[in-house]
Amino acid sequence: MPEADSASFSARADTILGIHWPTRAPASRFVQAEAWLRYAVPALLATFLACLAGLTALHLQTQREELLATASADLESFTRLSAGALAGHALGDAAAQASLVDLFPAGTLPAGRRVMLVSRGDRIVAARPPLPPGTETLQNALGESEALSTLGERAGVMRLALSDGETAFAAMRRLPGGESRIAVMQSLGPLTASWTGRARHQAILVAAAALVIVGVGLAYGLQSRRAKAIDKVCEQIRRRLDTALGRGACGLWDWDIPRGQIYWSDSMYALLGYRREREFLSFGDVNALVHPDDGDLYSLARGLAASQTAVDHAFRMRGANGAYIWLRTRAEVVPDVTDGGRHLVGIAVDVTEQQHLAETSATNDMRLRDAVEAISEAFVIWDTSNRLVLCNSKFRHLHALSPEDAQVGRRYDEVMGRGVLPQIRREMPETDAASATARTFEAELTDGRWLQISERRTKDGGYVSVGTDITNLKRHQEQLVASERELIETVKDLKRSRRTLELQTQQLADLAERYLDQKAAAESANQAKSEFLANMSHELRTPLNAIIGFAELMSSELYGPLGSPRYAEYCADIRGSGDYLLSMIDDILHMSRIESDRVRLARREVAVEAAVAGALKLVSEPARQKNLHIAIDLQPGLALLADERALQQILVNLLQNAVKFTPGHGRIAVRARAAGDHAHLFIEDTGIGIPKAALARLGAPFSQVETNLTRSHKGSGLGLAIARSMAELHGGSLRIRSEETVGTIVLVRLPRPTGERLAAAAAEDSGQQAVAALREASGASVRQPQPAGA
Numbered sequence: 140m141p142e143a144d145s146a147s148f149s150a151r152a153d154t155i156l157g158i159h160w161p162t163r164a165p166a167s168r169f170v171q172a173e174a175w176l177r178y179a180v181p182a183l184l185a186t187f188l189a190c191l192a193g194l195t196a197l198h199l200q201t202q203r204e205e206l207l208a209t210a211s212a213d214l215e216s217f218t219r220l221s222a223g224a225l226a227g228h229a230l231g232d233a234a235a236q237a238s239l240v241d242l243f244p245a246g247t248l249p250a251g252r253r254v255m256l257v258s259r260g261d262r263i264v265a266a267r268p269p270l271p272p273g274t275e276t277l278q279n280a281l282g283e284s285e286a287l288s289t290l291g292e293r294a295g296v297m298r299l300a301l302s303d304g305e306t307a308f309a310a311m312r313r314l315p316g317g318e319s320r321i322a323v324m325q326s327l328g329p330l331t332a333s334w335t336g337r338a339r340h341q342a343i344l345v346a347a348a349a350l351v352i353v354g355v356g357l358a359y360g361l362q363s364r365r366a367k368a369i370d371k372v373c374e375q376i377r378r379r380l381d382t383a384l385g386r387g388a389c390g391l392w393d394w395d396i397p398r399g400q401i402y403w404s405d406s407m408y409a410l411l412g413y414r415r416e417r418e419f420l421s422f423g424d425v426n427a428l429v430h431p432d433d434g435d436l437y438s439l440a441r442g443l444a445a446s447q448t449a450v451d452h453a454f455r456m457r458g459a460n461g462a463y464i465w466l467r468t469r470a471e472v473v474p475d476v477t478d479g480g481r482h483l484v485g486i487a488v489d490v491t492e493q494q495h496l497a498e499t500s501a502t503n504d505m506r507l508r509d510a511v512e513a514i515s516e517a518f519v520i521w522d523t524s525n526r527l528v529l530c531n532s533k534f535r536h537l538h539a540l541s542p543e544d545a546q547v548g549r550r551y552d553e554v555m556g557r558g559v560l561p562q563i564r565r566e567m568p569e570t571d572a573a574s575a576t577a578r579t580f581e582a583e584l585t586d587g588r589w590l591q592i593s594e595r596r597t598k599d600g601g602y603v604s605v606g607t608d609i610t611n612l613k614r615h616q617e618q619l620v621a622s623e624r625e626l627i628e629t630v631k632d633l634k635r636s637r638r639t640l641e642l643q644t645q646q647l648a649d650l651a652e653r654y655l656d657q658k659a660a661a662e663s664a665n666q667a668k669s670e671f672l673a674n675m676s677h678e679l680r681t682p683l684n685a686i687i688g689f690a691e692l693m694s695s696e697l698y699g700p701l702g703s704p705r706y707a708e709y710c711a712d713i714r715g716s717g718d719y720l721l722s723m724i725d726d727i728l729h730m731s732r733i734e735s736d737r738v739r740l741a742r743r744e745v746a747v748e749a750a751v752a753g754a755l756k757l758v759s760e761p762a763r764q765k766n767l768h769i770a771i772d773l774q775p776g777l778a779l780l781a782d783e784r785a786l787q788q789i790l791v792n793l794l795q796n797a798v799k800f801t802p803g804h805g806r807i808a809v810r811a812r813a814a815g816d817h818a819h820l821f822i823e824d825t826g827i828g829i830p831k832a833a834l835a836r837l838g839a840p841f842s843q844v845e846t847n848l849t850r851s852h853k854g855s856g857l858g859l860a861i862a863r864s865m866a867e868l869h870g871g872s873l874r875i876r877s878e879e880t881v882g883t884i885v886l887v888r889l890p891r892p893t894g895e896r897l898a899a900a901a902a903e904d905s906g907q908q909a910v911a912a913l914r915e916a917s918g919a920s921v922r923q924p925q926p927a928g929a
Contacts, residue, residue, distance in 0.1 A: 177363045184356040188349050195345045199338045203331065210330050211296040214252075214308050218323045221254060222312035225321060235265035243267045251326030255280065257311075258319050261288045277322065287311050287322065299324075381405050388489040392470055397480040401425050410466075410489055412459030430455035430463050448472045450483065453490065465491045516607045517590075523600035525551040537606060581609065589613045683724065687717040727857065740782040740868060742900040744892040747777045747811045747818065754790035755809075761798050762807070770808040777811050779818055780892040780900060785865045792858035793822045793885050800883075801826035813891065817871070820887040829877035862887070 224242055235256045243254060248267065256265040261277040263270065274280050277288050282302045287294055287309050296310045308325045381404065384391060390407025394400075400419040408415055411428075426436040433454035450470045455463040470485020511518050512531045519530040527549050535545050538558035545554060576596035583589050591609045596602050693701060694710035701707060751773060762769055779786065797807045801824045810821040863873040870890050877883035890896060 177367070180359055181356050184352050184359075188352050191348060192345055195341055199334075199341060202337070203334050206330060206334055207327070210325060210327075211308055214310050214323055214325050215296050217252075218310040218312045218321065221323060222314055222321045225256070226315040236267075239265050239267040249325070249329070251307075251329035253324045255322045255324070256319060257288075257322050264319075281309060281322075281324070291320070384486070385409060390466075390487045392468065392483065392485050392487055394470075394483040395419075395475075395480065396472075396483060407487060410487070411456060411464060428456045430457070450485065464489060465494045516605050518603075518605055520597075520603045521551060521601050525601075527551070527554055528601065534606070683717050683720055687714055690714040690717060723857075738785075738868065740785060741904060742780050742782055742869075742896075744897070745779050745781050745783050745786055747779060747820070748773055750779070750783070750786050750790060751809055751811070753787055754794055757791050758794045758798050761795075765798065765801070765803045765805070767798060767801055767803070768806045770806065772808065772810040774812050777813055777818055778892055779889050780896050781869050781889055785869070786889075789862045789865050789887060790820075790822075792862045793887070796858055797822055797824040797826065797883070797885075800824070814888070816891055816893060817888050818891050820889065822885045822887075823882065825882040828879040828881050828883055829875070830879055 221242070225238060239254060239256065248254070253270075254267045255263050255270070255277070257277055258264050262275060263277060263280065266280075270280060279302075281287060281299055287297055287299070288311070290297075291311055292313060294311065296308050299307055299309050301307055306327045308327065309322060311320050311322045313320050380391075383389075384404060384406035388410060390410045391402075391404035392407070393402040395402075399422040401422065401424075402419055403415075405415070422436065429435055434452075439450065439452065448471060450468060453465065453467045455465055458464050466487045467490045468485060468487045470483045473482045473484045474480075475482055508529065511529060514531065515533070517531070517534040517537045519534045520528040522528050527545060527547055529547070530545050534540075535542065535558075538555070540554070540558040544557040577594065579591065579593045581589060581591050587610070589609045589612070591607045591612075592604065593607070594602055594604045690710045690713040692698075694707055694714065701710075751771065755769065755771075759769075794807070794809075801807060805825045807825075808821070808823040810823070812819050812821075859873075866873045866887050866889065871888045873888075874886045875883065876886075
């Protein structure tokens with residue numbers, strides 16, 4: 140079918156609801172104009188309201204200008220007439236005032252008007268009504284910036300701003316036959332009072348009209364918005380209905396029985412593959428699509444005529460591609476309230492897949508029977524009522540049943556009563572306990588065959604039984620029994636081998652015990668070595684101190700000159716060597732104390748800036764000699780929880796290494812940053828660097844990067860080990876990153892002072908002081924006097 144022009148939404152919705160209107164042309168034209176009216180009507184109302192307000196304002200402005208023009212002309216005429224009336228009168232102060240009173244009795248002057256007689260020098264000699272006290276000149280009455288006295292009659296009627304802020308008209312005329320002048324002033328407030336009242340009334344009328352117009356516009360807008368929302372809801376409902384029908388492979392039918400017209404929804408057209416040509420289909424068009432073998436719509440119409448109210452009918456209809464589609468139509472007769480007719484409204488569901496599935500199920504059932512017949516086992520299925528569902532020829536042969544005896548639907552006792560049970564020589568149940576839904580056992584027949592019979596309950600309450608010939612399996616099982624005997628003999632041999640392995644294990648345990656004893660002896664020897672080094676270090680310090688002291692004494696030539704200048708050089712060499720040897724002995728002594736766990740830390744809050752400054756003092760001279768640049772970058776206010784002497788030793792050792800291994804004109808950087816509850820100290824240099832293979836052993840006592848054959852720097856190799864050990868005693872760590880010919884970065888991670896750590900350090904110091912006091916008291920009680928020179 141060719142595609143038709145889309146109808147309006149209102150017509151489509153009415154058709155879906157089963158309502159048919161005779162004509163839709165006026166409504167369609169209204170729908171087309173409705174979108175324009177929704178915006179045009181508010182715009183027209185706003186335009187009308189703006190025009191009304193503008194015209195009212197223009198009318199009021201015109202009235203005010205006409206009022207002021209009339210007042211100006213009236214003031215000019217009044218001034219001329221007043222000047223003519225006062226001609227020839229005496230103009231003394233008292234006489235002038237009397238003349239004004241006679242000329243203008245009380246109540247004759249308009250409201251806001253004042254007449255003033257002005258003499259030479261702009262002095263006011265009389266005024267009606269009288270002026271306030273202190274107003275003697277025209278400038279006092281009209282304001283400092285008035286120009287009326289200067290221009291005089293040439294000014295005509297002037298508009299002035301008085302000193303009190305009020306606006307007024309003023310005019311001046313010279314009296315005939317004299318130098319005196321008359322000035323008339325008219326305030327604009329009384330003149331515009333009536334105009335203001337009229338303007339207020341018109342503004343109220345315009346505001347009331349605007350309120351009514353705005354209310355009408357708002358009501359129209361709300362109604363238009365509500366109608367638009369309702370249209371959207373209806374459109375959404377229609378789309379959802381079409382979507383639901385399309386997703387469910389359904390189509391909507393609306394058959395107007397009296398008129399013979401049938402409406403199909405879009406999903407119905409999509410279901411059959413057609414496109415909409417017109418809104419309604421005729422009875423003959425739809426009937427021509429029905430398959431001839433499935434009846435026609437005439438029989439359905441006759442059934443409806445016979446007072447049938449519901450329809451449930453399955454038939455085939457031809458699609459757009461020529462193939463027939465199975466449809467199941469469920470519909471109900473609905474009365475039409477408009478004309479009293481009847482509509483058959485319902486849905487048509489695509490059941491092609493169900494029909495194909497039924498055909499496929501029949502085919503699969505046939506294939507299943509063929510497969511069951513083809514298997515080598517005896518197979519049978521019984522339902523919940525113990526009736527036969529399916530069996531194969533093997534089962535019938537096993538029980539000597541004919542095909543007539545094993546008919547589907549017969550009960551178990553009836554079927555088995557017609558057959559012969561096989562003679563069983565012995566039955567061997569499985570070792571596992573049989574469950575309530577399954578049972579498997581083995582049976583040996585009299586002809587020597589073995590059967591494995593498996594019975595299982597089905598989900599619907601029946602059971603299936605399969606009998607499998609396991610004769611070959613049994614024979615293999617006998618062979619396995621023989622193999623098992625051979626395996627037992629092999630196991631016995633393995634047990635004998637196991638005893639041998641146990642003896643070897645015992646010997647290994649003895650060797651391990653010997654290893655532990657030798658390890659303990661080695662640790663004791665290492666401890667003895669550390670103690671020996673500590674004692675020897677103390678023994679070597681005394682003669683070294685004497686050597687260094689005598690070298691200093693000789694170099695100072697306290698008791699006279701040495702003679703040759705070389706002796707001074709020798710003394711300097713002796714002193715330098717002694718200092719170097721003493722520093723090595725101090726490092727060995729300190730390392731032995733660390734290894735013997737005799738180092739006690741007195742942890743305090745130490746400022747990083749002070750610690751770094753103290754360490755730099757000890758290396759500043761060697762750095763200056765090598766022209767090294769030392770950069771300091773410390774976070775302000777950063778503090779550490781550490782032993783001050785131990786921290787100083789860590790920094791000095793690391794800085795000495797950096798100065799020692801950095802070539803001349805190099806760079807050394809010291810940075811410190813906070814990292815959570817710890818602080819990171821970085822000592823960076825641009826020295827010779829460390830090979831990656833040597834990084835793993837750095838930090839061990841007496842470990843150096845250079846070998847004895849390639850050494851170019853002096854040192855014991857204990858500085859880095861002492862720094863690492865001190866950092867770990869503080870609960871921190873030391874890490875090294877280096878690259879040859881580029882430089883080295885040493886990171887020292889130390890704890891920062893917190894409340895808990897300070898409390899723990901204080902408790903630890905108190906405990907150490909108590910132990911020291913106890914040791915001192917115990918040592919004093921057992922100390923004996925020693926002879927001199929001991």
